[in-house]
Amino acid sequence: MKFSIAATLIVVSSVMSLLVLSVPVSAADVQFQIFLDRDSIYLGESAQLSIHFEGSTKILAMDVSDLEGFQSRYLGPSTRMSIVNGKMSSSVTHIYSLVPVKTGKFTIGPLSFEHDGDRYTSNKVAIEVLDSAARAGEHSQQKKTHEIQLEDRIFLEMDISKSRLYLNEIAQLHVKLYVNSMSVRDVQYPQYNHEGFSVEDFGKPREYQVNRAGTRYSVLDFQTEIFATKTGEFKLGPASLKANIVTRSNRQIPRSSFNDFFRDGFFGGYESTPIEIASDALTIEALSLPEENRPEDFKGAIGNFQLDVSVSPDKVKAGDPVTLYMIVSGTGNFNAVHSPVIKNKEGFKMYDPQIKLEPNRKVFEQVLIPTDDNIEKLPDILFSYFDTVKGQYKTIVKSNVMLKVSGADKEEITILDPSSIAERPLKKEVLGRDIIYIKESPGDIVIRDQYLYNNPVFLALQLLPLIIFIAGVNFHKKRERLSSDKGYARRLAAPRKAKKGIRQAEEYAQKNMALDFHDAVFRTLRDYLGNRFHVPSGGITAEALDTFLAGKGIDKHILDRLKNIFNECDMVRYAPSGINETKMHNTLREMKEIIDYLERHKDEEVRGKR
Amino acid sequence: MYTKFAKYTVLCFALIFITGSLLHAQNDQERDPGYIFYKANSLYEAGKYDEAIKIYSELIDKGLESGNLYYNIGNSYFKKGELGRAILNYERANKLIPGDSDLKSNYDFALSKVRNVISVTSVPFLKKVLALYKSFSMNGLTILLSAIYIILLLVLFLFFIVRPGVRHKTIFAACLILFLLLTSYALFDRIHSDNRGAVLISADSDARFEPIEDATVHFTLYEGTKIYVIQQKRDWFKIRRQDGKVGWINKDDVEII
Numbered sequence: 100m101k102f103s104i105a106a107t108l109i110v111v112s113s114v115m116s117l118l119v120l121s122v123p124v125s126a127a128d129v130q131f132q133i134f135l136d137r138d139s140i141y142l143g144e145s146a147q148l149s150i151h152f153e154g155s156t157k158i159l160a161m162d163v164s165d166l167e168g169f170q171s172r173y174l175g176p177s178t179r180m181s182i183v184n185g186k187m188s189s190s191v192t193h194i195y196s197l198v199p200v201k202t203g204k205f206t207i208g209p210l211s212f213e214h215d216g217d218r219y220t221s222n223k224v225a226i227e228v229l230d231s232a233a234r235a236g237e238h239s240q241q242k243k244t245h246e247i248q249l250e251d252r253i254f255l256e257m258d259i260s261k262s263r264l265y266l267n268e269i270a271q272l273h274v275k276l277y278v279n280s281m282s283v284r285d286v287q288y289p290q291y292n293h294e295g296f297s298v299e300d301f302g303k304p305r306e307y308q309v310n311r312a313g314t315r316y317s318v319l320d321f322q323t324e325i326f327a328t329k330t331g332e333f334k335l336g337p338a339s340l341k342a343n344i345v346t347r348s349n350r351q352i353p354r355s356s357f358n359d360f361f362r363d364g365f366f367g368g369y370e371s372t373p374i375e376i377a378s379d380a381l382t383i384e385a386l387s388l389p390e391e392n393r394p395e396d397f398k399g400a401i402g403n404f405q406l407d408v409s410v411s412p413d414k415v416k417a418g419d420p421v422t423l424y425m426i427v428s429g430t431g432n433f434n435a436v437h438s439p440v441i442k443n444k445e446g447f448k449m450y451d452p453q454i455k456l457e458p459n460r461k462v463f464e465q466v467l468i469p470t471d472d473n474i475e476k477l478p479d480i481l482f483s484y485f486d487t488v489k490g491q492y493k494t495i496v497k498s499n500v501m502l503k504v505s506g507a508d509k510e511e512i513t514i515l516d517p518s519s520i521a522e523r524p525l526k527k528e529v530l531g532r533d534i535i536y537i538k539e540s541p542g543d544i545v546i547r548d549q550y551l552y553n554n555p556v557f558l559a560l561q562l563l564p565l566i567i568f569i570a571g572v573n574f575h576k577k578r579e580r581l582s583s584d585k586g587y588a589r590r591l592a593a594p595r596k597a598k599k600g601i602r603q604a605e606e607y608a609q610k611n612m613a614l615d616f617h618d619a620v621f622r623t624l625r626d627y628l629g630n631r632f633h634v635p636s637g638g639i640t641a642e643a644l645d646t647f648l649a650g651k652g653i654d655k656h657i658l659d660r661l662k663n664i665f666n667e668c669d670m671v672r673y674a675p676s677g678i679n680e681t682k683m684h685n686t687l688r689e690m691k692e693i694i695d696y697l698e699r700h701k702d703e704e705v706r707g708k709r
Numbered sequence: 710m711y712t713k714f715a716k717y718t719v720l721c722f723a724l725i726f727i728t729g730s731l732l733h734a735q736n737d738q739e740r741d742p743g744y745i746f747y748k749a750n751s752l753y754e755a756g757k758y759d760e761a762i763k764i765y766s767e768l769i770d771k772g773l774e775s776g777n778l779y780y781n782i783g784n785s786y787f788k789k790g791e792l793g794r795a796i797l798n799y800e801r802a803n804k805l806i807p808g809d810s811d812l813k814s815n816y817d818f819a820l821s822k823v824r825n826v827i828s829v830t831s832v833p834f835l836k837k838v839l840a841l842y843k844s845f846s847m848n849g850l851t852i853l854l855s856a857i858y859i860i861l862l863l864v865l866f867l868f869f870i871v872r873p874g875v876r877h878k879t880i881f882a883a884c885l886i887l888f889l890l891l892t893s894y895a896l897f898d899r900i901h902s903d904n905r906g907a908v909l910i911s912a913d914s915d916a917r918f919e920p921i922e923d924a925t926v927h928f929t930l931y932e933g934t935k936i937y938v939i940q941q942k943r944d945w946f947k948i949r950r951q952d953g954k955v956g957w958i959n960k961d962d963v964e965i966i
Contacts, residue, residue: 534818535811537753537784541746542777542806547769551851552896561855568862572869 129154131219133208138224140199141231142252143281144346145372147174148195148207150221153188156180160193161212168205168228169197172372198344198372199228200249231280252279253344255378257291257336263384264327267401267435268487272298274338274378276319277311282345284371289321291338291378295385297434298325326432327385336380343371388485394494396440400484402431406439408480408497410467416505417472425452427482428460436484438463439497443478446471474504586633593630597623597694604687613671613678620690621668624661631697641665657696660689742768746778758785776806780815787819793910793932793964795819800908800935800966808844823933824913842895850899854892861885902937906966907948909934914963916956920945927956936963 130153140146148171152158156178163171173195180189199205208223230247253276260271274289288301305320327333388401407426415421425439438452452465477500486493551557581588600623607616629636634647641662648658664686671678749764762785768778783798799816806812832840842850864885868878909930917924920942928950930936940947944960 532818534784534787534815537750537781538777538811539750540777541743541768542775544742544768544773544775544778545805547772547774551848552900557851557855561858564859564862568866571866575870 131221133210133221133224135224135226139227139229141229142199142202142247142249143231143344146197148197149192151192153190156189156191158191163195166207168201169199172196196372202228202230202247252281255338255340255376257338257378257381259381265386265388265401265487266330267326267399267432269324269326269432272323272325274321276340277316279314279316283342284345286319286342289338289340291336293335295327295329295333296325297328299323330385330387332384334380335383337377339375339377341375344374345371392492394483394492396481397483398437399435401435401487402429403486403488404429404431404484406482406495406497408500410477410500410502413501414503417469420466420468423465423467425463426460433461436461439480439482441478441480446474469504472504472506474502476500477502589630589633593627594698597627608683608687611680616683617668617671620686624690627694657693661693664689742773753785758789761785776802780812792819792822793908796933797908797964805846807846824931839895839898847899850896854896857889857892861889905937907936907938907963909962910964911962914958916958920957928954
């Protein structure tokens with residue numbers, strides 16, 4: 100039943116969908132209208148434009164990017180279908196977000212579009228854009244008369260500390276976002292063209308406020324260092340930055356509980372509008388360093404630096420290492436600062452310096468080994484740089500750094516060159532050889548010349564698996580024969596069963612139960628003979644004994660005794676009164692003797708067959 | 710008065726008992742193989758090799774033996790400079806602890822000191838196969854043989870029970886039987902060669918064509934050379950060298966392993 104209802108619903112809905120989709124849109128059916136969700140708006144807010152097509156759901160969104168005074172962003176479509184009194188109607192509304200870029204009164208529309216060769220024209224709507232700065236006092240303050248642009252409320256600026264730079268000279272670059280009377284969030288790092296410059300990443304921006312031409316701005320200041328890598332005139336920027344403007348939402352249509360929740364529920368009726376703003380570009384001139392008066396030891400350091408030199412320890416023996424610390428500090432491009440130059444290297448073995456770059460200083464640690472015990476001080480240490488403030492080269496000379504070197508004690512001073520050590524052929528190592536040391540423990544002490552192979556107990560034990568094997572084989576063979584040879588199984592079981600019968604007969608004899616006794620004797624003998632000669636027990640009677648036992652080699656005397664017992668059993672069934680206990684014991688003895696005879700006779704039979 | 714006498718009597722008996730126990734314990738200790746072994750070790754450590762050998766040999770005289778014991782005797786002889794007896798004892802140790810790496814190292818080192826080591830270039834295939842059993846001691850080989858024998862019986866019994874169930878059972882059984890025979894032969898060979906193996910303990914000895922003092926010398930054997938005794942006649946051993954050469958040498962120059 101459920102299935103049939105569901106199937107019916109599916110069929111009906113499918114048919115309806117097909118009907119809706121297959122309805123041809125005629126020109127007369129389509130109505131084209133535009134709506135705004137408000138008629139006035141402040142700069143920094145957004146309005147919602149709805150372009151509504153009645154009579155079709157298949158009309159695509161229009162391009163409204165060229166609306167004067169607004170930036171537009173397509174939000175999405177909203178479709179509707181309904182059947183009222185058998186008449187079906189459908190519509191689609193394309194919704195746009197409009198962000199004003201200046202104040203003033205604007206008219207949107209009439210818009211037009213073509214569909215199936217017909218041209219449609221919409222109505223027009225008016226909207227006034229007000230200055231957001233006046234919002235706080237909109238009821239009391241007078242309206243400003245001149246036009247206010249969005250750029251007046253939010254804009255980006257690039258600023259550099261110097262517009263003429265020497266190669267490798269560090270300059271501070273600032274990219275500042277100015278915002279007035281609106282909220283901005285999700286501000287991304289600025290992007291800008293920096294061809295011809297080496298730039299660092301922006302650090303965390305600084306936030307502060309400035310007053311500019313009587314207007315108070317919140318500033319987000321992105322700062323970094325740049326230096327020119329080529330000479331010439333270059334454009335730095337323009338910088339662009341993406342952010343979201345947070346505006347108050349006054350949505351009227353479409354509105355649903357989901358919209359309420361996501362747009363208004365948490366943020367109290369505010370929504371964000373993405374915006375990308377750009378700054379103007381800067382023109383920077385990069386100058387090459389002058390050739391005139393350039394020191395020989397100049398390696399490209401540019402800025403304003405100081406040099407500190409120290410040595411530790413300052414008293415050593417020749418051959419002992421000392422560490423020379425050379426610290427360059429100041430302002431400038433430390434990437435271009437190289438190790439100061441030691442003027443005279445005579446009397447020293449020198450290794451390459453270890454370099455540590457710290458804020459506003461660079462430390463060079465160089466290991467020296469004095470080889471001459473007459474050294475009193477370090478040789479002069481020079482550091483040259485280009486002073487960008489004065490526009491000339493400067494050389495710092497550090498002399499008279501004391502290092503007292505005394506003679507080595509006894510050993511001859513040898514300065515090892517690692518490269519020569521590596522190349523020296525290794526002498527083949529000669530290993531000593533001798534016997535390994537004695538054992539600390541006696542180990543397993545055993546009786547001398549006593550081995551398992553001559554141990555009688557061990558040898559006897561070896562018979563055990565063989566015995567088990569033979570027994571297992573015989574047992575298995577016997578089991579197989581018992582399961583396949585029924586006659587053999589019966590013959591084997593005959594004496595066991597007979598013993599059981601004899602025991603029962605003995606019990607009856609002791610209790611003087613003549614009838615039961617003879618019944619047990621008859622049954623025991625009959626079953627025994629049946630099993631013993633593998634014949635049906637049921638047919639064995641006194642009269643049939645001759646037939647059954649013919650050719651079995653049974654002594655005639657035994658046969659007669661058997662017949663007598665059988666006859667006696669028959670007689671007792673009809674006249675049990677003449678039987679006493681002695682008679683019963685005699686019969687029992689007779690039966691035992693007969694069974695014993697037949698068992699022995701079986702062995703003779705087997706021997707005879709062999 | 711009576712009490713005092715009793716007290717002294719008890720004290721005397723106690724002293725006699727304690728002294729007796731201590732003496733008995735000391736005697737026990739001196740008979741303890743472990744104690745004797747450690748005593749000999751301490752003599753070895755002191756560099757008294759002769760005395761160490763004498764103490765180690767006490768255990769042998771008691772009818773006891775162990776691989777470590779022979780190893781230590783071998784070391785003592787080696788330190789004394791008696792290479793032949795050192796190798797002889799390493800050979801004896803090898804019967805009991807064939808897998809011992811220290812023993813192998815010392816044995817190889819001792820052999821390297823033997824003058825004129827006879828090198829055998831071609832080894833028969835069977836000998837190569839038997840060499841696979843080299844790491845087994847005599848008892849280990851016996852146990853291996855017993856295990857193969859039991860497994861063979863078990864496998865045969867299983868074949869008997871599940872007759873049509875096992876494929877290639879003949880090949881499997883034949884392999885087991887072959888393994889059994891090979892191990893049996895290895896054990897037999899070990900027993901046989903152990904009873905015939907000997908080491909030359911004198912500095913050098915001439916092997917002669919006949920068991921007579923002035924017979925022609927066939928070849929000379931040097932201290933530490935391993936040989937096989939084929940026959941004994943009066944004071945002479947008929948021996949075979951590893952390269953197959955046979956000769957008669959004086960009985961006093963060799964010692965059976």
